[in-house]
Amino acid sequence: MLETLQPQPADKILALVQAYREDPRETKIDLGVGVYKDATGLTPVMRAVKAAEHKLWEEQDTKVYTGLAGDPAFADAMINLVLGDAVARDSVAAAATPGGTGAVRQAFELIQMARPDARIFVSDPTWPNHLSILKYLGMQVVPYRYFDNDSRGVDAQGMLDDLAQAKEGDVILLHGCCHNPTGANLSAPEWDAVIALLQKTGATPMIDIAYQGFGDGLEADAAATRKVAFSVPECLIAASCSKNFGIYRERTGLLMAVSADQSARGLNQGTLAYLNRQNFSFPPDHGARLVTMILTDPTLRADWQAELEEVRQTMLGLRTQLATELQQRAGSDRFGFLAQHRGMFSRLGTTPEMVEKLRADHAVYMVGDSRMNIAGLNAQTVPILAQAIVEVGI
Template sequence: MLKNLTPQPPDKIIEMIAMYKEDPRDGKVDLGVGVYKDEAGRTPVMRAVKAAEKRLLESQDSKSYVGLLGDLGFVDEMRKLVLGDAVPAERVSGAQAPGGTGAIHQLLELVRMAKPGATVWFSDPTWPNHPAIVKHVGLNAKTYRYFDAETCEVDFAGMMEDLAGLEADDVVLIHGCCHNPTGANLTAEQFDKVTALLIEKGATPFIDFAYQGFGDGLEEDAANVRAMAAKVPQMLIAASCSKNFGLYRDRVGAAFVIVGPDTELGVVKGAMASLNRLNFSFPPDHGAKVVEIILKDPELRADWEAELKEMRERMLVLRADMADALKRETNSDRFEFFRKHRGMFSRLGISSDAVLKLRADKGIYIVGDSRVNVAGLPGERIGELAKAIAGAV
């Protein structure tokens, strides 16, 4: 049987990680891997996480199962963090999942359970796991235009033109903030127009909310999601704690379903519990409990928010410095978008040949579509990087 397996296409980012490790050059720079890095190039454990883990270690007296939907205290705290008071708690079914990716997978399984053969729309471009998971769970896929490669801004006219083809019960996957891989975000006005169109078409929004707090702030980043949630009859949300809590390897995420008056909440909860049971039985607890401790404790929460603000503001400074340096090197405003984008990523809008040239000549590792990890920019070498990029294009 196993001889029938065929080789799977390699993950380009994972491939690049290996290439970077094998590169012997001292001056090499990794701008590809999607994790936050501090000034020293490390991905730190946040102060509040350390403190909460210490408290958990001292107080936890059992490693028994928690429940199919996970730690409901964690789920409720995440609901409040994501949705605030935009939607009554009585309309929300939540489940813990292994990371944001696990939440996406579970919600797409739920879509398939509700409507086999449903169509899921996602932006072009988008995070590569979106189309991969949609295909894996057996759903139909369509794309909508999102990014203008010339201006490196949102192609909103193209997006709305494509979404005009929506049919009732289609699912539209939208990045809640800090679009990956482009860094180009919808404005509040554009979000409102998308909301109105989805309501008109009877389509369901599915928000991938992986970067809350990495754009303009926890509340600011949630504003458009909450405004949409308050208006639509139903919504799916996948939330991740990988970035804003730095819990990458602990796989902490939550899946939420907002239901309308024609849907029984208990049935949705039962379906989500069943899917958890089938896929991984009980979700991992450690990281979720750490998040719950932080969000419930005023002192730990304040320290977490302060450190998250430091991380966010550092990335904004790096964006501004890089935009200034590129302006000097190119004597143009071509890269001004870099300053305006938000989150950990931006697409530079340079050719694949230029990306390969930067890697070969300078040891600067960028994903093939020219996506760069802003947090990976070494602040003291930004001038050097800008000069290399200008030379490559």
């Protein structure tokens, strides 16, 4: 039977990781993998996470299953973090998932159950796994313009023109903050324009928010998601705890289904539980319990927020340093967009050939579409990268 299987496309980022490991050059720089690294190249366990794990180790007296949708306390804590008081709690159905990716997958399957013919409008570019999952599920994808390769900002008018083709029953996939892979984000007025379009077309928004706290701060990064949820009849939100809590391997995420009709919550909640049952039964709990402990303990939460702010400021500092180094070396402000982008990633907006030249000539590793992980830099490697970018002629 298994001899009929066909080879699947290799994951480009994982291939990049392997090539980086095999490169003997001491000056090599890894800007491919989407994880935060400190100045020493380590992805540390956050202080509040360590403290919560120690407390959990002392106090936890069972490893029995949680409910199909996970611990309700985790859902409550995350809904408060992401949505605040933008919508009534009893209008939100939620289910814990294996990471933000699990939340995205469950959201797509929920859409497929509700509207098998739904079209999913996806930004060009977007996180590759969005497209991979949608292709696997056989769902119809409609790309919409997003990144302006000339300005390295958002093509807001092109985006709105493309999204105007959506209709009721379609889904518009949006990045809540820190757009991956470009780092280019909508302004508040541009978000208002998107909301007005959603209200006009009747399309349903689905928001993927994986980097809350990495852009302009916890509250600021949630502002657009909250405004969307408040302004439309229903929406889906896939949230990840991997980055802002640094618990990548714990696979901790939450899918939320928000409905203005509070009577719909019961049906939505039951459906989310059903989908979990079909895919993995009970969701993982360790990471979810740590997040719940941190968000509901004032001392732990204060320490977590302080460290998260340190991480955010570090990335902003690296952005500013890189933009300044490039300005000095290139004698041009054309790289100023790097200081304006937010989150872990920026997209240089150059060709795969130039990206390959960076790797071959300077041991700089980034994804072929020129997405680079800003958090892969440190104060010492920023000048090396800047010189490499200038020397290859980007």
